[in-house]
Amino acid sequence: LYGGQSTHLPMKVNMSGVLPVIFAQSIASIPATVCAFVPRWADGWLMKNIFNTNTIPYAILYFILIIFFSYFYSTIQFNPVEISNNLKKNGGFIPGFRAGKPTSEFIAKVLNKITLFGAIYLGIVAVTPVAVGGLSNAPALSGISLGGTSIIIVVGVAIETVRAIEAQMLMRNYKGFLD
Secondary structure, X not given: OEOOEOOOOOOOOOOOOOHHHHHHXXXXXXXXXXXXXXXXXXOOHHHHHOOOOOOHHHHHHHHHHHHHHHHHHHHHHOOHHHHHHHHHHOOOOOOOOOOOHHHHHHHHHHHHHHHHHHXXXXXXXXXXXXXXXXXXXXXXXXXXXXXXXXXXXXXXXXHHHHHHHHHHHHHOOOOOOOO
């Protein structure tokens, strides 16, 4: 509650957007890049079976990296202690929790749960084309042009465009775009 009115904290399911996928792709491609510069490593077992983008172990590594970077980025972007302090300074509170440390612990707990679901969703969307390409021996499916990153970017841009149009129409007192 803030100023006698019920409000909400802006916690999204996919708070970090597409950045964890980009970071995971960059980190996962480092071994392949190194192997490309050392010719005798390029045909080795490790490169063919683990770091080849069309293998299941690569998809698992990619998924784990996406989850890691989702948590990493969400803790940078949304600091529960800072949010708790801002609520306390402005006279706001979360019903059932005292201001200060209990509030920040509650916000951190909720953030961790939301981030887990968002990270799993992001991982599934990003890894599905890689896994399908690995299982079907269709390397074109694991390419960046058909990857989960592209889908997430297109959907994110579409949502932001709709929000911008809604805000513009609301500002001009028009009826909503999607109504």
